[in-house]
Amino acid sequence: MNDSDIRSFFMPGEKLLWSGRPAQGILLTSQDFLLVPFSLFWGGFAIFWESTAISTEAPIFMKLWGIPFVLMGLYIMAGRFFVDAAARARTESVVTDRRLIIRRSGLFRHFSTSQLELLPSLSLEEGSRGTGTIKFGVPSNRRMSGWTPGLANQPQLLGIDNARQVYSLLEQARSECRNR
Structure with missing residues (x-):
């Protein structure tokens, strides 16, 4: 431009x-005071859930169920900062x-x-x-x-x-x- x-x-x-x-x-805003802890809680729980489901003999449904939550967790923990930077650029x-x-x-x-x-x-x-x-x-x-x-x-x-x-x-x- x-x-x-x-x-x-x-x-x-x-x-x-x-x-x-x-x-x-990378830009942190005042809202990140609440969003970062929430994203770490969400992402951490989703990763814990998925790793537990994969490492045990859980049904395939349980293993697949956690994947979207892990992806969303990764986005809100880190990916959103890169998408935001790309949009602002x-x-x-x-x-x-x-x-x-x-x-x-x-x-x-x-x-x-x-x-x-x-x-x-x-x-x-x-x-x-x-x-x-x-x-x-x-x-x-x-x-x-x-x-x-x-x-x-x-x-x-x-x-x-x-x-x-x-x-x-x-x-x-x-x-x-x-x-x-």
């Missing part, structure tokens, strides 16, 4: 205010004087655009060193947003640098849109 690609979605006269990408690599966000544009390419392709004045609310989760996440509105679909933040349906600028400055820029742009 490059600037010329995302600019093809601009409307006539639309001005770029900010563009960026989410944090790259292919995500680009743009704030213009009128809209928020978020585009993700690759396997989990997604494109969204929102008029700034129609976004219901902004929230800032600021971390150390000025990085943070700006979320827009109330989450509508939480299926994957906790486990894999990069795949959340809720518009967000996830793990961006200078989050407070971008938040202020958004608030100012929203105000100007409403006053037009």
Whole structure:
């Protein structure tokens, strides 16, 4: 993805205010405080169940029964971090004087655009060193947003640098849109 690609979605006269990408690599969020222990419990139990079923003379049904649970356990313990990193590596966000544009390419392709004045609310989760996440509105679909933040349906600028400055820029742009 490059600037010329995302600019093809601009409307006539639309001005770029900010563009960026989410944090790259493995990203822990505040939700991981609960998700990591749960995933270790789930995955550990599933692996224990499956290894016990395989090492004993359990019926074949019992041996097969645990496989999906082990696979899910492996995903929530470790795989989700890699899926999330891959999704964020292919995500680009743009704030213009009128809209928020978020585009993700690759396997989990997604494109969204929102008029700034129609976004219901902004929230800032600021971390150390000025990085943070700006979320827009109330989450509508939480299926994957906790486990894999990069795949959340809720518009967000996830793990961006200078989050407070971008938040202020958004608030100012929203105000100007409403006053037009």
